[in-house]
Amino acid sequence: MSISMLLSMAASAFADRVALGRRADGITFSGLERDANAGATLLREDAAGSVAFIGQNSPLLPTLLFASAAAGLPLAPLNYRLPRDVLRGLLDRLDAPVVVADSRYAEIARSTGHRVIAAEEWLSAARRTEPVPGPEADPGSAAVLLFTSGTTADPKCVVLRHSHLLSYVLGTVEFASTQERDCALVSVPPYHVAGIGSALTNVYAGRRMVYLPDFDPARWLELVRSEGVTGAMVVPTMLARVVEHLGGADADCPALASLAYGGARMPLPVLEQALRAFPETGFANAYGLTETSSTIAVLGPEDHRKAIESDDPVVRDRLGSAGQVVPGIETQIRADDGSVLVPGVTGELWVRGEQVSGEYRGAGSVLDADGWFPTRDLARLDEDGYLFLSGRNDDTVIRGGENIAPAEVEDALLTHPAVAEAAVVGVPDDEWGQRLVAVVVRREDAKADAAELRAHVRGLLRGSRTPDEVVFRDELPYTPTGKIIRRHLVAWLSPPVEG
Amino acid sequence: MSTEAVGLRAGLRLKSQVCATEVIVVRPGTRPLSLCCGGVPMLGRDASGAAETTPVAERMRGSLLGKRYTHPGDDAVEVLVTVGGAGSLSDGETDLVLKEAKPLPASD
Known part of the structure; x- marks a missing residue:
């Protein structure tokens, strides 16, 4: 076969x-x-x-x-x-x-x-x-x-x-x-x-x-x-x-x-x-x-279509989801201690199924004893099994003991009309452990400054998720398939630059 | 000619003794099956020369390339036809049935 x-x-x-x-x-x-x-x-x-x-x-x-x-x-x-x-x-x-x-x-x-x-x-x-x-x-x-x-x-x-x-x-x-x-x-x-x-x-x-x-x-x-x-x-x-x-x-x-x-x-x-x-x-x-x-x-x-046409916020939100799993795939959302979480709660996505390899040449399989693969993606499921992803576990910024998913802050920045692209990363910081830095590409002719963008995010999210700094660049580093190369940004931002 | 139930497992490939039909077991189901084509037990794809066999006339209604078949009494069974033929699939005396496709959107 x-x-x-x-x-x-x-x-x-x-x-x-x-x-x-x-x-x-x-x-x-x-x-x-x-x-x-x-x-x-x-x-x-x-x-x-x-x-x-x-x-x-x-x-x-x-x-x-x-x-x-x-x-x-x-x-x-x-x-x-x-x-x-x-x-x-x-x-x-x-x-x-x-x-x-x-x-x-x-x-x-x-x-x-x-x-x-x-x-x-x-x-x-x-x-x-x-x-x-x-x-x-x-x-x-x-x-x-x-x-x-x-x-x-x-x-x-x-x-x-x-x-x-x-x-x-x-x-x-x-x-x-x-x-x-x-x-x-x-x-x-x-x-x-x-x-x-x-x-x-x-x-x-x-x-x-x-x-x-x-x-x-x-x-x-x-x-x-x-x-x-x-x-x-x-x-x-x-x-x-x-x-x-x-x-x-x-x-x-x-x-x-x-x-x-x-x-x-x-x-x-x-x-x-x-x-x-x-x-x-x-x-x-x-x-x-x-x-x-x-x-x-x-x-x-x-x-x-349903999400676009719906007045129900639960259905409308699904436009930002990855939908439902394909046949043959099982999912679990797990907390850091390994316990399985209920719908609505965010944790790490684990998956199992015949199509799942989870094996690296040289390093072997990372499947657990029951065949589950840790995706390293943060996610939650809604009551109907729609999967909502909120970034890579490895990208999580821990600022003063609080876990912050960069994706949430990036989404907030992208709702500002001046913002064309945004990446949020954690930069080593003596006081906070990591501080939250937003790297933004502005639209042509847009003038919004750091203070305006920080106020915009503060209006949408709680204060601790407001970027400590907003830095502007002409472009972001991407892989050829559209993933932001965050480690390049972290390297570029360390030692600190003034926002 | 063997009439024993074949121990099915996912990925097992079988061939008909009476026509061109070949199948792959996608899901073996929950209990052993006696998988037949044209009323005659199927053999492992690599098995050598089948004995002279006579198909059962009412089990020669055909198997369709690329179609999935399941068991009317165990919908965990899924058998995919990889080469179509004149014989039809059954578990002993019980005909397998075409499984309805639930199409997914193309995603890559």
Whole structure:
């Protein structure tokens, strides 16, 4: 049992349907299966222990993913923006890797000293190779290795086994649940779990995929319109740029039936503007972690509509939730002492289910004795099981003994019209242990000063949650998938600067 | 030909002795099943050459690729058809039934 099963089912159900690329000249599902099996034959001859990929998202990713799976080797997509020494450090942690690299990254990949094949050469060699069937991968073997973004610490290497990924796909996707005209636009990178998830779930659903590797809001909109894209997934920073680009105009994307967002916190004002710009589109907020094989909770289109239209504050608040957990996932909210909390109370989110890996290469599994995984995310559940996230446990600022979730203060700042982006961090302080510092990017031409923003937050939250300082910057440091890199801000703010 | 109940476990792949049908056990359910296709017990996918078998005519109504089947008496059972065929699925004399899909929005 391996993820290869997903592709072989799709290839037998819709052999001639286009799977990858433009409808006119894309690769069909049977073509993808052939390329993957021939690629696997090459990889087996190569006697490698794992396959690393350094490149952007393109039809090559699903090909390489299914080829590696058919060869029984784990695929490790790496961040192509990393400098050579960091890349070498990650490659050194893999088992005898063969590196497949886009031609523009082949030189930097070779400079790490590891064995490198240019992606184009690998694919054309596969197309000259007669596929030789091999043994099916063991369900307990590693299918994908993903390095976490490391916003608070060094990257960890998450192990996703065939059984985890299959459980995720079989538990959340209905086979062949699409029409031939359906098309997904993929703009997340291959080293993000949603990049892997999109390759698996779209293949199993029978949905064609097109790619936009270097995100740009104008090109994203153009591609949605020209390719008749019916579904897309974006991280919040991408949606914010699309909304900003539209400047209040209708997006004019009538074919776009669904738009999923996730990967980081979505500021509510951006979501509200997006809902207005895409009136015909169903929105889905997906919450998941690398360690959980992507999505574990979804706020679906119907939930979005109900929340927007409702006068009931409980229902309306759900627009800011991650929805309900997917089938096969159980949740617990636990206090610091490990006791399980009741609905309405915030604690750490623990999850359990077949799709949950919770395992790091080298460090082993962090699941507890009963199989529960600590997400390190702070959350509460409401009476109907809607999940509300309030930031990373590791980001919690402890100021004078009081725990403060930066997300709450950031949300308060973002309701001020002058604030475009905000990050709140704890900076070491002799008196308070940590003091609360807000780093703010103002909108163009906005003049609000620190005192005005502090007063704004004090008006919304209690006094102890008012930032001790407000510092202005031209931009915030983000990972490519939209997570604020808080440790860079803490480093920049220590020793203290005057606000 | 064996007629014993197969010990089902999640991830187990089985094949029909009478048609092309192959299935994967997604959830094994709460009690042992005698999983049959075309009225004849299914074998492990990697099992070698089945003996000559004759299907039961009324159990040749087909299994559908990609569809999930469950047990009318135990909805914890979930079997997914990975290769469709002419035989239909049953637990001994009890036909398995198509499981209604509750679609989730695409999320990645």
